Amino acid sequence: MAYKATQEVVQRVRPLLDRLATRTIDKARLLQYLSAMAGVDWGILRLTGCAIAEDDGQEIEILTLEDVMTSERHHLHYPTCLPRDLDQPVREEYKRLALNRRLAPMNQPLFDYLFGATHCATCRYAGAQHAQIHLECRYAGRPINYEPSDAI
16 A cells, blocks of 8 residues: 555655656656655655765765654765755655645745746736736646747
8 A cells, every 4th residue: 555655645746856857867866855854854854864875976965864764874865856946946846746635725936947938928818917827826736727829
């Protein structure tokens, strides 16, 4: 049963992973990071260290996590596809999707990052007068009310 639950979570978060990462290894590292940091937020894991290492001439951040129950330590890479300024919004979105909280909207900074330039900037429903339409898109986690502006 745990396998099926894990598989369902991965299916719910896959669109988020696909928008932030293109390479399979980046998607895997992003999923691993988001799962681990959700574990930290939920008190299952403890972040105990952070170190900078070099891999093929590129600096990478290695996080050390400890299982609260067993004290077992795990090391993982901070995902290079995750901009630092989006770390918290992406983590919030991961938890929203993982917990299947459909009655909570995607946070505004993440929605703007993912869809602002490609959809919202050219949508006929731009502006504060269409706040309800914007909120519906954020609840869906994607631009469901997108209609190109006639001015374009």
